[in-house]
Structure formats: structure tokens, C-alpha cells
Amino acid sequence: MNPNKVDRNKLGKLTDLPNIGKAMAADLQLLGINVPADLIACDAFQLYDDLCHLTNVKHDPCVIDVFMSVVSFMQGEPARPWWEYTSARKEILRQQ
Template sequence: MADLTSMPNVGPKIAAKLRRLDVDTPEDLQGQDGEELFERLCAMDGRRHDPCLLDTFVAAVDYANGGPPRPWWEYSRQRLARESAHGGAEQPA
């Protein structure tokens, strides 16, 4: 099994956050929802984390599910475009 830090965008600090969510390997991210992981971490900590962490989680899940390695900030651009299209706030699906 590979270590989380073998994945693009995942260094020791991000890996530690993922481990708190019971994600120990890249395989544990397969089929997960990056937004759900982010929301769970925010709930655990009782505060909203930086949205860049959300983008990093989404990038990691996408990569674990077979997507190409892409920098987390490309996911930021997509999130910001969606938010802009919905009047500044992400709308539930």
C-alpha cells in the first residue's frame, strides 16, 4: 500500500488531516467525496477550514479514482467558477 504523501498535492500536513478522517492510504480515498471529507473535518474541528483544503481533498479523491495528476488550484478555479455562476455561493446538487 502506498503512503498518502505519494499522491500529488498531499504532503505530511494534508496526510495527517486525512488520517483523522480514517483515510490511511490512497486506496481509502477511492469512491469518497472530497466535499464530504472536508465538511466532516470542519465539523470535527468546529470551524470552517480554508477552501483550498477542500480543493486539495477533491484533487486527491479525483486522483485516487484514476484521474490525472492535477494541481489543487485547478480545482479552486472550477469551484470559484461554479460559485460565481450561482451568485457567489455553492448550491447543493
């Protein structure tokens, strides 16, 4: 969903989250994430690694940005477009 349209009080399904459409919701379900609250204690980088392993595909690193956006949102941060997390992701990976 477009981050500008997200209503924190109406988070019944994964597609109610910022930056999550049908395809990404399916990926989250593959990872065992079935409702938005399941993301609160998640690590975006681990979600990405698990997704790549489960699908046997090296996904675009921007998927990490999407995961970062929804984990942060569920931890209380404002809804932001996924691309606002790109520089933070690159910096974290550079430091590893």
C-alpha cells in the same frame, strides 16, 4: 507531493499523493483515510465538512480543492495541482 513527481505505481502512503504533505496527510488520517485507496469512493465536500466538524475549525475552502484533486486522482484522473480545481469547487458551491 508535487503532482509532477507522483508515480501512480508507487502509492504506499498518503504523502505519495499529489498535493499531500505531512499536515494534510494527518488531516486525512483524522478522517479515517489511512492509505490512498481509501479515497476512491470519497466525496471531497463531505471530507471537508467532516474535517471542519472533527477539528471544530472552519478550514480554508482551498482544502476542498486538495481533496478534489486526490479523490479525482485516485479515481483515475491525471495528477494536477490543487488550484486547478478551484473554479470547479466555486461553481459547485454556487449551484448549491
